[in-house]
Structures are given as structure tokens and as C-alpha cells.
Amino acid sequence: MASTSDWAQALLSPSPLGLVIAILLAISIPLFLHSVVFRASGLTTLPSILLIGPSDSGKTSLLTLFERGTNASTHTSQAPISVECSLPVSNTAGSDKYRSAHDPTNQAHKKFLLIDTPGHGKLRHHALDNLTNPQNLKGLIFIVDAATLSAGDEGLRQTADYLHDTLLILQKRMAGNKALKALKDLPVLIAANKMDLFTALPAALVKSTLESEITKVRVSRSKGLLDSGIGMDEGADDEKDDWLGEVGSQDFKFYQMEEFDVTVEVIGGNVTGGEGPTVEKWWSWISERL
Amino acid sequence: MLDSFEILTTSGVVLWSKSYTSISPSIVNSLITNVFIEERTLPGAGIADDISAANNPPYKHDLHTLKWTTVKELGLIFVAVYRSLLHLSWIDKLVDNIRTIFVDLYGDQLKKPHTTLVECHFDEYFDQQIRELEKTSLNQDPRSTESAAPDEVAPPLTPKVFADEPPPLPGLLSRGQSNNNYRDSASNGSTPVGTPDASRPTTPAGHLLTGKAKPGGSRRSRKAANTPTVYASSGDESSSKKRPMKNEPKKGRKWTAEGMADEDDDTVLDYSLPANGATSGEDEAKDRLGAAEIDQATWGSKTGKGQFVLKDLDDQVNSILTSADAKKVDSAATSTGLFGSGMSAIGGLFRNVVGGKTLTKEDLDKAMKGMEDHLLKKNVAREAAIRLCEGVERELIGVKTGNFESVQAKIQVAMESSLRKILTPTSSLDLLREIDAISSPSPLSLQKKRPYVISIVGVNGVGKSTNLSKIGFFLLQNKYKVLVVACDTFRSGAVEQLAVHVRNLKELTAREGGQVELYQKGYGKDAANVAKDAVTFAAQEEFDVVLIDTAGRRHNDQRLMSSLEKFAKFAQPDKILMVGEALVGTDSVAQARNFNTAFGTDRSLDGFIISKCDTVGDMVGTLVSMVHATNVPVLFVGVGQHYSDLRNLSVKWAVEKLLSSN
Ligand SMILES: Nc1nc2c(ncn2[C@@H]2O[C@H](COP(=O)(O)OP(=O)(O)OP(=O)(O)O)[C@@H](O)[C@H]2O)c(=O)[nH]1
Ligand SMILES: [Mg+2]
Numbered sequence: 001m002a003s004t005s006d007w008a009q010a011l012l013s014p015s016p017l018g019l020v021i022a023i024l025l026a027i028s029i030p031l032f033l034h035s036v037v038f039r040a041s042g043l044t045t046l047p048s049i050l051l052i053g054p055s056d057s058g059k060t061s062l063l064t065l066f067e068r069g070t071n072a073s074t075h076t077s078q079a080p081i082s083v084e085c086s087l088p089v090s091n092t093a094g095s096d097k098y099r100s101a102h103d104p105t106n107q108a109h110k111k112f113l114l115i116d117t118p119g120h121g122k123l124r125h126h127a128l129d130n131l132t133n134p135q136n137l138k139g140l141i142f143i144v145d146a147a148t149l150s151a152g153d154e155g156l157r158q159t160a161d162y163l164h165d166t167l168l169i170l171q172k173r174m175a176g177n178k179a180l181k182a183l184k185d186l187p188v189l190i191a192a193n194k195m196d197l198f199t200a201l202p203a204a205l206v207k208s209t210l211e212s213e214i215t216k217v218r219v220s221r222s223k224g225l226l227d228s229g230i231g232m233d234e235g236a237d238d239e240k241d242d243w244l245g246e247v248g249s250q251d252f253k254f255y256q257m258e259e260f261d262v263t264v265e266v267i268g269g270n271v272t273g274g275e276g277p278t279v280e281k282w283w284s285w286i287s288e289r290l
Numbered sequence: 291m292l293d294s295f296e297i298l299t300t301s302g303v304v305l306w307s308k309s310y311t312s313i314s315p316s317i318v319n320s321l322i323t324n325v326f327i328e329e330r331t332l333p334g335a336g337i338a339d340d341i342s343a344a345n346n347p348p349y350k351h352d353l354h355t356l357k358w359t360t361v362k363e364l365g366l367i368f369v370a371v372y373r374s375l376l377h378l379s380w381i382d383k384l385v386d387n388i389r390t391i392f393v394d395l396y397g398d399q400l401k402k403p404h405t406t407l408v409e410c411h412f413d414e415y416f417d418q419q420i421r422e423l424e425k426t427s428l429n430q431d432p433r434s435t436e437s438a439a440p441d442e443v444a445p446p447l448t449p450k451v452f453a454d455e456p457p458p459l460p461g462l463l464s465r466g467q468s469n470n471n472y473r474d475s476a477s478n479g480s481t482p483v484g485t486p487d488a489s490r491p492t493t494p495a496g497h498l499l500t501g502k503a504k505p506g507g508s509r510r511s512r513k514a515a516n517t518p519t520v521y522a523s524s525g526d527e528s529s530s531k532k533r534p535m536k537n538e539p540k541k542g543r544k545w546t547a548e549g550m551a552d553e554d555d556d557t558v559l560d561y562s563l564p565a566n567g568a569t570s571g572e573d574e575a576k577d578r579l580g581a582a583e584i585d586q587a588t589w590g591s592k593t594g595k596g597q598f599v600l601k602d603l604d605d606q607v608n609s610i611l612t613s614a615d616a617k618k619v620d621s622a623a624t625s626t627g628l629f630g631s632g633m634s635a636i637g638g639l640f641r642n643v644v645g646g647k648t649l650t651k652e653d654l655d656k657a658m659k660g661m662e663d664h665l666l667k668k669n670v671a672r673e674a675a676i677r678l679c680e681g682v683e684r685e686l687i688g689v690k691t692g693n694f695e696s697v698q699a700k701i702q703v704a705m706e707s708s709l710r711k712i713l714t715p716t717s718s719l720d721l722l723r724e725i726d727a728i729s730s731p732s733p734l735s736l737q738k739k740r741p742y743v744i745s746i747v748g749v750n751g752v753g754k755s756t757n758l759s760k761i762g763f764f765l766l767q768n769k770y771k772v773l774v775v776a777c778d779t780f781r782s783g784a785v786e787q788l789a790v791h792v793r794n795l796k797e798l799t800a801r802e803g804g805q806v807e808l809y810q811k812g813y814g815k816d817a818a819n820v821a822k823d824a825v826t827f828a829a830q831e832e833f834d835v836v837l838i839d840t841a842g843r844r845h846n847d848q849r850l851m852s853s854l855e856k857f858a859k860f861a862q863p864d865k866i867l868m869v870g871e872a873l874v875g876t877d878s879v880a881q882a883r884n885f886n887t888a889f890g891t892d893r894s895l896d897g898f899i900i901s902k903c904d905t906v907g908d909m910v911g912t913l914v915s916m917v918h919a920t921n922v923p924v925l926f927v928g929v930g931q932h933y934s935d936l937r938n939l940s941v942k943w944a945v946e947k948l949l950s951s952n
Contacts, residue, residue: 056319060302064406072406075315076322077302079365084404113404116301120327121716152727152735161718220722223768227940228903228927 048113053143055119058193061271063116077118139289146192146200160213185261196273203268215252300365303406343385380423670911674918715923729834741828748869750842753901759791763933766804770834775824776810777817780841821861845884858889882916897925
């Protein structure tokens with residue numbers, strides 16, 4: 001009995017211990033809440049480059065090559081991954097162009113995030129989500145397998161489809177959300193990979209083949225059936241601007257994208273191969289965007 | 291033997307691999323696309339936190355069999371590849387043990403963000419497991435057990451003991467028992483024939499048999515307390531004749547003063563070094579360790595002289611495996627404690643609101659039931675609904691909820707992405723471009739021009755002819771020359787009905803220059819022959835597209851279904867589309883499945899047309915049921931009575947309808 005009343009007394013009396021605990025609680029709860037709420041929105045300010053492209057084109061291979069400097073074996077990806085890479089010493093980032101060579105900030109390698117996405121048809125939303133909700137996105141590398149782009153090839157149709165959809169999202173970004181609008185101009189590199197294979201088309205031919213195939217895609221898209229969503233719910237977003245590139249143009253050309261502040265370049269190279277990788281031009285493309 | 295073993299991440303990077311023969315990467319790729327992405331061979335696995343490889347159905351591809359297991363939270367996949375001809379009894383065990391060991395050793399590294407690099411020196415551990423498991427599997431072979439049986443035990447008894455017991459794997463038995471048992475079995479069998487390390491002077495068995503006392507620091511006390519000399523000698527005697535060669539070279543090996551200078555440690559070193567690495571001493575051992583730089587305390591300890599001694603690899607592996615086992619038992623035990631469960635229930639309630647809760651099967655069960663009912667209400671077939679929910683549950687167990695995220699919200703999100711994944715086609719479904727590629731191929735591609743053949747199948751009365759006409763209308767609007775073929779030579783009136791459709795189409799599109807003809811041979815003819823003739827005719831007359839209407843048939847009508855195979859062979863359609871009614875419920879799964887398999891082994895459906903979608907409102911579950919049963923995409927949905935009421939499927943639209951709650 002005595003102990004119970006002791007306890008009660010101890011609980012109710014203004015003890016210094018109780019005071020300390022109360023103060024601690026009062027201070028720590030807001031801190032705790034803050035950390036919980038704001039943890040997710042950490043500062044991720046590293047510039048990022050997005051890798052996108054159909055399956056088996058060599059995205060993950062390129063990612064590992066850029067990260068490690070050596071080739072690693074890869075398999076079909078199921079999930080996106082972002083990796084911190086640094087420019088090789090020979091390349092200076094575009095933003096550092098006017099710095100003196102002895103500027104200490106130049107010594108430190110410029111770092112950036114490289115984001116790999118799965119290319120499988122069912123998993124492309126990962127890549128497209130990254131596009132519609134970009135975090136400090138500096139450029140887009142669309143990797144194609146130059147060895148599967150010969151006329152009439154299934155690979156060509158798949159690649160052109162994906163490229164068409166990607167460019168269309170970029171074209172429509174003005175109508176989209178704020179984050180996407182903030183991307184004033186977005187450079188796109190079409191990296192024609194696997195140049196080491198003798199069936200691979202040279203970069204110039206990759207460009208023209210893709211252009212003519214995209215011409216077909218946009219024509220057939222414009223003639224295709226409506227989506228089931230349209231007309232069934234009122235919130236159907238604008239269906240007018242689904243024509244990629246210049247309206248009324250006969251053929252699609254990549255330069256037509258410049259009207260929408262999207263510059264497209266096609267550069268060849270290879271990630272693996274007998275004589276080692278050939279990726280210097282891709283590196284310098286990246287370094288100019290940082 | 292194994293062909294290769296790979297440890298890779300879901301992002302596609304191979305972390306560690308070992309191949310015994312070179313195999314094409316496409317084998318593992320096909321496992322990933324078919325099992326993980328497209329879920330073609332559905333994992334009939336139980337819903338467990340970490341599924342043992344034994345529960346995952348083996349995947350067969352191109353003469354190879356693949357055994358696999360995953361670690362969800364780390365995004366790891368473990369795959370063993372071997373020739374299908376072989377029967378490797380220990381393969382499941384290997385995959386499971388490797389998973390446990392790998393996660394234990396490198397789990398921390400795997401959690402690092404923004405990198406794909408994992409420093410791993412896993413070869414030794416892997417080889418150790420291979421050796422161990424091959425040995426136990428040899429032990430189980432009755433002949434070898436008999437010959438090596440200790441004299442004290444009556445020979446007929448021994449095989450039975452071994453047959454009754456699970457393979458005496460050290461790591462998986464409880465501690466006290468395991469050491470005895472292990473020693474026993476290790477000393478019994480262990481003819482190293484056919485093991486990859488047969489040439490090595492020492493085998494783990496040999497090492498154990500020597501039974502020398504280790505310096506206290508390098509071994510755990512439990513080992514010391516359990517010196518195995520007794521067992522070892524009894525086994526040794528009985529089988530020593532069989533392997534006199536084995537122990538001798540081992541005994542002969544000595545380290546120079548430069549090296550360890552500690553005889554007892556020779557075996558220890560031997561494990562850390564590759565088979566041919568017995569040339570140097572301490573320095574090399576140190577180097578290898580330095581490279582690994584993994585918490586040295588777990589690897590070994592300093593001897594009195596300050597020399598670094600590698601802890602026995604076997605010991606380390608065993609302790610990893612046993613502690614993983616113990617953890618499993620532990621977690622099972624604690625959850626039954628009354629007080630513990632009470633506290634965790636309160637904590638669980640709290641976290642359910644605030645988030646940050648690690649989901650368990652119990653948390654999910656009730657909510658999943660709700661989701662299942664919801665799907666059933668949307669007219670998803672029970673089978674599909676159950677499997678969808680199972681998939682989501684499997685995905686969510688062990689996952690932490692986000693801040694202020696309830697379990698229900700989490701399930702909703704997971705189900706949405708799961709539905710989206712199912713309904714999204716693997717490749718784009720641009721019918722017009724496919725037709726172009728066939729009917730007017732690019733001059734560069736050396737392909738001959740021919741008509742594109744589409745045939746429509748389905749059960750009676752679902753609207754085959756109507757939907758065929760809708761497709762015809764769509765094609766005519768795009769200026770294709772279309773031949774409609776009446777292959778329903780069975781039901782009276784079918785040809786006439788089609789003739790009416792064709793006449794309508796002609797009228798509707800004549801002004802825009804549409805060209806459409808009907809090809810018919812009346813009733814009673816064999817449909818396959820009619821179709822074949824029609825295609826030949828279309829090629830002569832330079833039609834772009836041939837649309838073939840077939841007789842409706844019950845999917846469980848054996849006779850009629852079997853004629854479809856011949857039909858597919860004769861007509862060689864580029865696309866076989868099945869029309870399914872949005873109204874049909876549970877039957878949809880069986881319908882889709884039977885039609886999908888009716889065309890023989892090398893042909894299947896190419897797409898569905900789901901008709902009458904306008905009549906069901908939100909209950910578009912049939913879409914999911916059919917796709918889920920067959921992995922065939924939905925090409926079109928019919929949304930009305932007019933020729934123009936045909937739509938592409940919008941996945942977003944379908945998912946929204948399926949998850950909307952009213
Ligand atoms: N010959 C040759 N092969 C290459 C080259 N680059 C990549 N490959 C091979 O292409 C295959 C696919 O590469 P991945 O990087 O896994 O493909 P991915 O683009 O990531 O594919 P998904 O993850 O499925 O989207 C691998 O087997 C590579 O070895 C190259 O330059 N030349
Ligand atoms: Mg990849």
C-alpha cells in the first residue's frame with residue numbers, strides 16, 4: 001500500500017525528472033515529425049542522365065561500363081537503377097568550360113547520376129515516369145541496337161515505336177506538369193550501339209532509317225482507332241496534339257524536334273566488342289550537357 | 291554437373307557468377323522475361339517470406355533446366371543452370387544455401403544506393419558448398435554408405451537411417467546434433483570421385499579426420515568442446531582401405547618458418563587458397579583478406595604472435611547457415627509469446643497509421659480478402675482474382691509501408707501496378723503498320739508482297755461477324771483492299787449474315803473508295819480448304835487484307851475445337867483473334883485457355899477482341915481474366931452497335947475502372 005501511494009506521489013509531484021522528460025518530449029516531437037515528413041524530399045541535386053531504349057540494346061551494359069570502366073555481364077532488367085558516375089579526367093563538363101585548368105574545382109571529377117531503365121514492353125512505365133517527373137535531368141540517351149535496324153526487321157519497328165512515344169512525351173511536355181516544363185531544352189542522344197557487329201548500320205543510316213520508320217509510325221498512329229478511354233470519361237486529355245514533329249510535313253526528320261527545344265543527335269559506338277569499347281564520343285556528349 | 295550459377299540483381303547486373311561451360315545469356319534472359327516479367331509459368335509457390343528454390347517450379351529452356359530463388363528486399367535473383375538430362379538432387383539445397391551465405395556476407399553492401407558494385411570474393415564459399423553438397427549426396431547413395439558403414443552398426447540398418455533422415459547437412463541441423471551427425475557422415479562416405487576438387491590434396495573430410503586441436507582463438511568454443519576424434523576414427527578405420535591416398539599428401543604438407551609455422555593451421559589456409567595456391571604463406575592469405583576487407587572480426591582473429599589466421603571456411607559457412615536457421619526458429623517462437631504479440635499488435639496498429647510497418651502475411655490477409663471480393667465484383671474470374679491477389683501478397687510481404695501509408699493504400703498501389711503490367715502488351719499492337727509490313731513491304735527487305743490474313747474465332751453468339759465487320763470498316767477507312775471470307779460453313783444463315791455486312795460496308799465506304807468483296811463457297815465445305823483457297827485467291831487479286839470468319843464453337847466441344855488446328859495450318863493467318871464477351875464471367879478463363887491451345891503446339895492466339903464493353907459499365911473484369919489466363923493481349927474492345935464502335939484498349943482506362951469503388 002505504502003508503495004502505491006509513494007508511486008502516486010512521485011508521479012504527481014513536480015519532480016525535476018518529470019520536467020526534463022516533458023521538455024525533451026516537447027523538443028523531440030517536432031524534430032521527429034520533421035524528419036519523418038521531409039526525409040523523402042532530400043536534396044538530390046546531382047545532375048542526371050536517363051538511359052532509355054528497347055530491351056537488349058545495351059543500356060545496362062553501358063551503365064556498368066560507365067560506372068566501373070570495365071564490361072560486366074548483364075541480363076534483362078526488371079527494375080530501374082541509378083548509379084553515380086564521374087566523368088573521365090579527359091572530359092571537362094560543359095559548365096566548367098571557362099574555368100582555368102588549375103582551378104581546384106576542376107580537379108574533382110564532375111559527378112552525375114546515370115539512370116538505367118528496363119526496356120521490356122511491360123516495364124517501360126519506369127522510363128516514362130522518369131521523363132514525366134524528372135529530377136534535374138540534363139539529357140536523355142536513347143540506345144538502339146544498330147544491328148537490328150535493317151529494313152523490315154521486327155527490331156526496327158519496336159525501336160521506332162518506343163522512340164516515337166518518347167519524343168512525343170518530350171514534345172508535349174509544355175502541356176504537362178511544371179517539373180517537365182522547367183526543362184527548357186532537352187538534348188537527346190541516339191546512341192547507335194553494337195557497332196562492332198558487322199551487321200550494324202552506320203550512324204548516318206541509323207538516323208535515316210529511324211526517321212523513315214517514325215514517319216510510318218506517326219501516320220499509322222493518326223489513322224489508328226481511338227483509345228477506349230476517350231469519350232467514356234470526360235477527363236479525356238487533349239487528343240489533338242498527337243502528331244510528332246512538324247504539322248503537315250511529309251516526312252519526319254529529327255531536326256523538326258528543335259521547334260520543341262529538343263535536339264537530337266545520332267552517334268555510333270559500342271559497349272563491348274573485340275577491340276574494347278568505343279564510347280568516347282558518348283562521354284563527350286555527356287560532358288557537354290553537365 | 292552444373293553449367294553455371296549466377297547471382298544477379300533485378301536491375302540486370304550480374305553480381306557474381308561461375309560457369310563451368312559457356313552458356314548463352316539468352317537462357318537466363320528467357321527465365322527473367324517469361325517467369326518474372328510476363329509471369330507465363332506462374333510460380334505455384336507458397337506465399338512465404340523467402341521461398342526456397344524447391345518451391346519454385348524449375349524453368350526449362352533449350353535443353354537446360356534453371357533453378358532459382360529470390361531475395362525480394364535486396365532485389366536479388368539466384369539462378370543455377372544445368373542440363374535437363376542430369377538429375378541433381380542437391381540443387382535446391384545449393385541454391386538456398388548460397389542465397390543465405392551471400393546475403394549474410396554482402397547484404398550491407400547491397401543496400402548502398404547509387405551503385406551496382408559489390409565487392410565479393412565468393413568463389414571459395416561457392417566451391418565449399420558444392421563440395422559439401424556433392425559429398426552428402428554421395429553419402430546417400432546406398433552402395434557407398436554400406437561399404438563405409440562403421441562396424442559396430444549392423445549393415446542392413448544403415449541405409450535405412452540415411453534414407454529416413456534428411457540429408458545430413460551441417461548447417462541445417464541444430465547445433466548440438468549437427469556436429470556429431472556431420473562428422474559421422476563426413477567420415478563415412480566421401481569418396482571424392484567426380485568432385486571438382488578431386489585433385490586437391492585435402493578435402494574437408496580429411497581435415498576433419500585429423501581432428502587436431504586448433505588454437506583456441508581460431509575456432510569457436512563449441513567446436514573445441516566437440517572434438518570429433520571418436521567418430522572420426524571409427525569411420526576412418528572402416529573405410530581407410532578405400533582412400534589411403536587421400537590422407538597422405540595432406541600429412542606431408544608443412545609450412546616453412548616463413549609461413550604460418552603452425553602445423554595445425556595448414557588445413558585452415560588450404561581452404562582460403564585456390565587449389566593451386568599452396569605456394570605461399572601468410573602474406574598471400576593476408577592479401578586476399580585485405581582485398582575483401584570485410585569486417586575482419588568475422589573472418590578470423592589474431593593469434594598470440596599477432597599473426598592473422600583465417601577462420602576455417604567451413605566453420606564460417608556453417609555458422610552463417612545455422613544462425614539463419616536459428617533466426618527462423620526464433621521469429622516463429624517469439625510471435626507465439628503472449629506478451630510479445632500483445633505489444634506488437636499495439637505497435638502494429640500504431641504503425642498502420644503512421645507507416646513504416648513491415649508487412650506480414652497476417653497484416654495482409656484481411657485486406658487481401660477485401661481486394662479479392664472487389665475484383666470478383668468487377669467480374670474478374672475467381673481463378674484470376676485469386677492468383678492476382680496472391681501475386682500482390684507475395685510482392686508485399688516483408689515490405690515496409692511508407693510514412694502515413696496504410697496497408698490498404700499499399701495494396702491498392704501494388705494491385706494497380708500489377709494490373710497495369712498484365713494488361714500492357716509486350717510489344718506494340720499497331721495493326722496498320724503490321725499490315726503494311728506484309729502487304730507492301732519495303733523494297734529493301736526482299737520480302738514478297740502478300741495479303742495479310744486475320745482470322746476471327748470464338749464461341750457462339752459473342753459477335754464474331756460483327757467485330758469482323760468493324761475491323762473491316764476500320765481497314766476500309768484506311769484504304770485497304772479487303773476480302774471477307776465466310777468460313778462458317780456450318781450454321782445456316784451465317785453466310786447470308788456476312789453478305790449483309792459486306793454490302794453495308796460497301797455502301798458506307800464506296801464514296802471514299804473502299805474496296806471490299808465477299809468470298810464464299812456455301813455450306814458444308816471444309817472450312818480449312820475454303821480458307822486456303824480464299825488466301826490464294828486474294829493473293830492473285832492483290833487484296834491487302836483477308837478477314838476470315840469462322841464458325842462459333844463451344845470451347846469444350848472436342849471435335850470442333852480440334853478442327854481449328856488444321857484450319858490454322860491451311861490458312862496460315864498472320865493474326866488469330868478471339869472474340870470474347872465482356873458479359874461472360876467465370877467461363878472466360880476456360881474459353882481463353884482452350885482456344886489458345888487449340889491451334890497446335892507452335893501456334894497460339896495473337897489477341898482478344900472484347901465485345902460489348904459498353905453493356906457492363908465498370909465490370910470489365912473479363913479483360914483481366916482472359917489476359918491473365920493466356921498472356922495474350924487485348925487488341926480491341928467493342929463499345930457499341932455501330933461499325934465505328936471499335937477501340938484500342940487503353941490500359942489506364944481499364945485499370946481505373948477495375949479499381950474504382952462503386
Ligand atoms: N556485340 C555487342 N554486344 C553488346 C554491346 N553492348 C551490349 N551488348 C550485349 O547486349 C546484351 C544486352 O545488353 P543489356 O545491357 O543487358 O541490355 P539492356 O538494354 O539493359 O536490356 P534490358 O535491360 O532488357 O532493357 C548483352 O548480352 C551485352 O553483352 C556491343 O556494343 N556490342
Ligand atoms: Mg538492362
